[in-house]
Amino acid sequence: MSESSSSAAVDAGGAGSISLRRLLRDVDWRRYIIYIAFVVVFVFFAVLLGDQGFLSQNNLLNILRQTATITVIAVGMTYVIACAEIDLSVGSVAGLSSVCCAMAISQWGLVPGILAGLAVGLGVGTINGGLVSLLGIPSFLVTLGMLGIAAGVAQWITDSAPQPILDDTFNLIFGGGNFGPVPGLIMWGAVFVAVGAVVLNKTKFGRQVLATGGNRTAAEFTGIKTRRIKFQVLLLSATVASVAGMLYAGRLQSGRFQWGAGDELSAIAAVILGGTSLFGGSGAVVGTMFGALLIGLINNGLILAGLDSSQQQVVRGIIIILAVALARKK
Amino acid sequence: MDNAGTAVAMRAVHKAFDGVEVLRDVDFEVARGEVHALAGGNGAGKSTLMKILQGVYSMDSGSIEIDGLPVRIGSIQEARAAGIGMVFQEFSLVPSLTVAQNIFLADEPRGRSGLISDREAVRRARELFAEMEVAVDPKAVVADLGTAYWQLTEIAKALSRNARTLIMDEPTASLARHETAALFDLVGRLKKRGISIIYISHRMDEIYQIADRITILRDGRHLLTEALTDVTPEQIVEGIVGKKIESQLTYRERGHDPSGEPLLEARHLRSGDRVNDVSFRLHPGEIIGLAGLMGSGRTELARALFGIDKLTGGDLYVRGRKVSIGNPQQAVSHGLALIPEDRRAQGLVLDHSVRDNLLLPLLDRTTKGPFLSARAGRRVSSELISRFGVKATHPQRPVRLLSGGNQQKVVLAKWLGTEPDVLILDEPTAGVDIGTKSEILEMIRSLADAGKGIILISSEYPELLAVSDRILVLRDGTVTDDVPRRDIADEESLQLAVQGVHS
Numbered sequence: 001m002s003e004s005s006s007s008a009a010v011d012a013g014g015a016g017s018i019s020l021r022r023l024l025r026d027v028d029w030r031r032y033i034i035y036i037a038f039v040v041v042f043v044f045f046a047v048l049l050g051d052q053g054f055l056s057q058n059n060l061l062n063i064l065r066q067t068a069t070i071t072v073i074a075v076g077m078t079y080v081i082a083c084a085e086i087d088l089s090v091g092s093v094a095g096l097s098s099v100c101c102a103m104a105i106s107q108w109g110l111v112p113g114i115l116a117g118l119a120v121g122l123g124v125g126t127i128n129g130g131l132v133s134l135l136g137i138p139s140f141l142v143t144l145g146m147l148g149i150a151a152g153v154a155q156w157i158t159d160s161a162p163q164p165i166l167d168d169t170f171n172l173i174f175g176g177g178n179f180g181p182v183p184g185l186i187m188w189g190a191v192f193v194a195v196g197a198v199v200l201n202k203t204k205f206g207r208q209v210l211a212t213g214g215n216r217t218a219a220e221f222t223g224i225k226t227r228r229i230k231f232q233v234l235l236l237s238a239t240v241a242s243v244a245g246m247l248y249a250g251r252l253q254s255g256r257f258q259w260g261a262g263d264e265l266s267a268i269a270a271v272i273l274g275g276t277s278l279f280g281g282s283g284a285v286v287g288t289m290f291g292a293l294l295i296g297l298i299n300n301g302l303i304l305a306g307l308d309s310s311q312q313q314v315v316r317g318i319i320i321i322l323a324v325a326l327a328r329k330k
Numbered sequence: 331m332d333n334a335g336t337a338v339a340m341r342a343v344h345k346a347f348d349g350v351e352v353l354r355d356v357d358f359e360v361a362r363g364e365v366h367a368l369a370g371g372n373g374a375g376k377s378t379l380m381k382i383l384q385g386v387y388s389m390d391s392g393s394i395e396i397d398g399l400p401v402r403i404g405s406i407q408e409a410r411a412a413g414i415g416m417v418f419q420e421f422s423l424v425p426s427l428t429v430a431q432n433i434f435l436a437d438e439p440r441g442r443s444g445l446i447s448d449r450e451a452v453r454r455a456r457e458l459f460a461e462m463e464v465a466v467d468p469k470a471v472v473a474d475l476g477t478a479y480w481q482l483t484e485i486a487k488a489l490s491r492n493a494r495t496l497i498m499d500e501p502t503a504s505l506a507r508h509e510t511a512a513l514f515d516l517v518g519r520l521k522k523r524g525i526s527i528i529y530i531s532h533r534m535d536e537i538y539q540i541a542d543r544i545t546i547l548r549d550g551r552h553l554l555t556e557a558l559t560d561v562t563p564e565q566i567v568e569g570i571v572g573k574k575i576e577s578q579l580t581y582r583e584r585g586h587d588p589s590g591e592p593l594l595e596a597r598h599l600r601s602g603d604r605v606n607d608v609s610f611r612l613h614p615g616e617i618i619g620l621a622g623l624m625g626s627g628r629t630e631l632a633r634a635l636f637g638i639d640k641l642t643g644g645d646l647y648v649r650g651r652k653v654s655i656g657n658p659q660q661a662v663s664h665g666l667a668l669i670p671e672d673r674r675a676q677g678l679v680l681d682h683s684v685r686d687n688l689l690l691p692l693l694d695r696t697t698k699g700p701f702l703s704a705r706a707g708r709r710v711s712s713e714l715i716s717r718f719g720v721k722a723t724h725p726q727r728p729v730r731l732l733s734g735g736n737q738q739k740v741v742l743a744k745w746l747g748t749e750p751d752v753l754i755l756d757e758p759t760a761g762v763d764i765g766t767k768s769e770i771l772e773m774i775r776s777l778a779d780a781g782k783g784i785i786l787i788s789s790e791y792p793e794l795l796a797v798s799d800r801i802l803v804l805r806d807g808t809v810t811d812d813v814p815r816r817d818i819a820d821e822e823s824l825q826l827a828v829q830g831v832h833s
Contacts, residue, residue: 202701204693211690214679221638221676222691222744223662281681 034274034290037323041294045301052304059300061183067296068175068189069094069244069251071289073260074267074274075196076240078288079233081271082200084213084280085132085139087234089124090241090267092150094260096120097245099154102163102255110167114246121242124150125235132234133227139234147264154257163255174250188247189289192240197285209233213280270295273323294323336398337362337495337526338383338414343392345378352378353389356552358545360495362397365517365527367537367558370547371570371763372733376530379547380497383528384416385409397494415493417484417501425473430455432472433487458486462516478509485516495526502536503761506624506789507825514540532763533790534563546570571765581796581815584778586615591650593783594635594666594752600643601634606807607644612752612783617774619798619815620787621828627807628787629671632754635785636668637661648752662691667750669741671757671787673734677741680730684722685711687729687740691748710747718743719769735766742773753777754785759793771797791821791828803827 045054053059073090080087097120105113124146131142165171177184200206211219212226220226241260248259272278273294274287298319302312338360345353353375360366370376381387383394385406394401396412403409423432430451431438439454441447455468459482466475466482475483481501488496502510517527517540529541537544538558545555546569553569554561592611599608604627612618620628633639635646637655646653648664655661661668670676678687688711689696696706711725720739722732729740738758745753755774759767774797778784788794794801801818803811811827818824 198701204697204702207686207690207693207702210682210686211679214682215675217676218679219690221636221658221668221670223659224690225657225659277681281679 031275033323033326034287034294037273037319037326038290038294038297041297041301041319045297045304049301049304054301054304059304061186063293063296063300064186064189065183065251066300067292068185069247069260070263070266070270070295071189071292072192072244072247073241073263074270074288074292075192075285076237077264077267077271078196078274078276078283078285079200079209080139080237081268081276081278082213082280082283083209083230083233084216085230085233086143086268087128087139087237087241088143088264089128089146089150090237090244091260091263092147092154093121093124093238093241094245094248094263095257096124096150096154097242098249098255098259099158099163099257100255101246101249102165103157105165105167105170106163110170113165113167113170117242117246117249118239120150120245121239122235124242125238128238129231129234133231139230143234151257151261158255158257160257165249165253165255171250171253175247176250176253185247185251188243192243193285193289196288200283200285205229205232210281210283213277213283215281266292266295269320273320295320335362336360337364337396338528339395339398340379340383341393341395343379343382344390345375345382345387346390351550353382353550356392356547356550358552359555360526360528361542362526363521363524364543365521365529365541367529367531367541367544368547369530369532369537369544369566369570370553371765372735373549374547374570375550376547377499380416380499380528380530383409383414384497385414410491410493413492413494415488415491415496417481417488417496417498423472423480423483423487425471427472428468429466429470429472429475429479429483429486430468432483433458433468433490435487437491454490455486458490462486462489463519464512464516477504478506478512481505481513482516489525493525495528496520497528497530499530500532500761501529502531502533509624510536532761532767534566534764537566538563567764570763582775583816584615584617584775584799586613586778586799588613588616590614592647593649595647595650596635596644597647598644599631599634599641599646601639601641602630604630604807605634608804608807608809609644610802610809610812612785614751614781614783615778617778617784617786617797617799619794619801620785620804621791621794621801621824622804623828624789626804626828628804629756630807631804632668632756632785632787635661635754636666638668662748662750665751667745667748667753669745669753669755669758671760673738673741677744678729678737681728683726684715684720684729684732684740685725688714688725688744688747691744714743714747718746718773735762738762738766738770742770746777750782752783752785754787756787757789758786759788759790767793791824795821795824805830 073094077087077090097117100120101113101117104116128142128146131137132139175185179187208224208229211224212229216226245260249255270291271288273291274284276283276288298316299312302315307315336359340358343353343356356375356379358379368376378387382389383403385403385408388404394403401412403412424435430448433455434451438446439450441450452468459466464482466479472480472483501513505513520527531537541558543555543557544561544566546553546566548569590613592613594612597609599605608631610618622628630639634641637657637660640656646655653664655664674680685707689707692710693702696703696710715722715725718739720743721736729737732740759770771793774784774786786794786798795815795818798815800812800814801824802809
């Protein structure tokens with residue numbers, strides 16, 4: 001490896017054909033595989049399902065609306081995975097947040113409701129982050145435990161009953177309303193993606209997350225407080241998940257313990273499809289968004305194509321494995 | 331040697347990566363029972379040539395003969411079948427398994443039932459170690475053993491597969507002196523059994539000590555093959571570097587002012603069980619060399635100074651003010667920097683670009699408001715790259731693709747970008763070629779001339795003697811000697827001091 005690169009320097013002034021080949025080589029196709037896959041799948045469905053209304057504005061907005069919550073959760077997950085950790089509790093946190101938010105709204109009103117929802121994320125995130133960074137318990141285990149705890153608490157305090165939300169302002173802000181012609185949910189997704197992408201790529205915090213995930217020892221030796229970084233990404237992920245929970249609550253005008261169940265797996269799939277390394281050290285928030293969109297696209301297309309849910313699961317699984325296989329490093 | 335027959339002959343080997351020629355028309359021959367040194371600077375093509383022989387890469391054209399018979403080596407398995415064994419530089423053992431389990435990994439002896447028989451593996455491992463005349467417990471878990479034993483296990487692993495030619499890449503890099511001696515004894519015994527050894531090393535003294543012949547590659551071409559009795563070290567260095575270099579390894583007395591306030595002062599430091607009561611003063615412009623055997627507490631002292639390990643006693647003063655350094659962040663804020671021992675594991679994020687690695691400790695200086703400024707980052711990183719002569723085709727490409735010497739320069743540049751007052755270097759020249767090594771030593775001198783205080787840890791005595799103003803000898807975590815450089819006559823007397831023999 002090293003031999004080839006340093007000899008490349010020697011040959012820098014080589015013939016034109018070589019530099020053209022090198023130019024093509026330097027374009028790393030695997031990095032863009034998610035975008036290519038997205039376009040291919042989109043065109044495929046457009047051609048095949050154009051008659052069934054796949055291309056209608058309504059259907060396209062629907063896809064965006066349905067993937068918005070997963071996108072929000074997956075943005076937080078991108079940070080966790082880029083930092084070489086994992087957060088399995090996000091789905092349950094969303095459920096618990098929707099429930100607490102709904103109950104607090106009916107008790108005390110709008111603002112306390114939103115604060116209650118956020119408090120769920122901050123609380124769970126602090127526990128997750130604290131156990132991982134202070135006690136050194138692997139995040140896989142901590143958040144696996146938390147997945148059960150949060151889901152259990154949500155079901156327990158509500159007696160498994162849905163908690164209706166009658167506050168129209170809440171339902172309007174969190175997912176029900178439109179922003180001009182654009183559904184509010186899509187705005188939420190867009191804001192999280194934009195802020196997430198800028199913070200990861202363009203701030204000191206983002207760079208330190210990537211360095212910690214890439215080589216924790218080197219980062220520590222460089223003076224980065226890697227424990228704090230690990231704590232922060234888990235706090236961030238849970239807090240973002242609690243916002244996603246409120247988006248469920250707003251869209252469905254109720255809090256319920258099932259909201260978000262299983263979302264952790266969709267979010268992880270979106271993150272990995274988007275080009276973030278499962279082993280940490282690299283992360284792409286915009287890629288994550290396309291990963292989530294690809295999953296949403298596939299779900300939607302397969303339904304329109306008339307496959308039953310069992311077949312949908314099989315095809316979805318195949319496409320995800322295929323995309324990750326194509327995107328892997330040599 | 332010639333009449334003993336040719337073990338390996340590689341002829342007219344060509345190899346290009348993406349149109350860039352890495353090896354051109356290279357011939358390489360190793361005689362049966364010979365220790366053949368393979369030398370060349372970073373990027374000369376040594377590792378590519380050896381990877382072809384091991385079946386990791388396939389050559390574009392050329393031929394390979396083993397014992398006079400043409401063979402095709404297209405995979406690691408075929409290389410193994412042809413009797414080529416590799417003793418890996420980065421050890422390829424599974425730490426959680428025992429020595430015997432590692433030796434027979436993927437080739438486990440089976441009992442009558444068809445199941446793996448660990449007992450048989452242990453028995454055969456014992457035989458192997460007995461043949462090698464070394465004492466290793468086959469039942470020991472590899473993680474519990476020192477690196478010297480890892481290497482012996484690697485060699486046994488290769489021999490268990492009937493390797494007739496062993497490739498050793500920098501085998502002494504992580505060994506203490508007496509372990510190196512034991513390894514050389516073993517190499518001698520293997521030679522007698524007709525096993526050929528291709529020996530890759532940057533250490534000239536070792537090459538002269540054990541090799542019969544040397545082949546030098548430069549820029550992907552074969553430069554020369556000579557018996558070591560027929561070449562001088564100067565010719566070898568010149569061959570590797572491509573030009574005569576003024577020897578940086580001769581001591582030049584440098585002046586510094588020891589009267590003022592020390593940059594760093596340690597009083598009775600203790601940490602763990604490897605640092606026991608260490609005191610010293612480091613003045614601006616001074617280079618202190620830390621000498622000692624492996625396990626003498628050198629690395630542990632560096633870790634304690636930098637706040638990686640907790641101090642359990644003693645006081646630290648920076649510019650006369652008492653400080654407490656509990657973690658690397660505090661060390662950095664007091665103007666300390668540590669170039670760690672293992673650049674790949676501790677110094678770099680290998681998959682990140684050269685630029686990102688360089689900027690990691692400098693993020694505060696390349697921000698604009700809350701955001702990182704790409705322009706400032708480009709400016710700062712290209713300044714560092716040119717100031718420290720890093721040869722990187724493109725600062726955006728992963729640092730993993732650079733040669734060892736260039737990676738080390740990136741680590742140095744990264745830290746020096748923070749403008750530290752005190753620089754602690756732990757084995758800064760391990761595994762880098764002679765050209766880069768002299769550049770690094772010269773860099774150390776000029777940093778000291780600029781008023782920085784430097785603590786240099788090195789296992790290579792010529793290097794310590796070349797740049798240090800004062801040498802502290804550590805043994806069992808305590809300073810046993812603290813002598814000005816000019817009072818040390820030669821390498822021999824330093825070595826005696828390190829071994830604890832006093833005249």
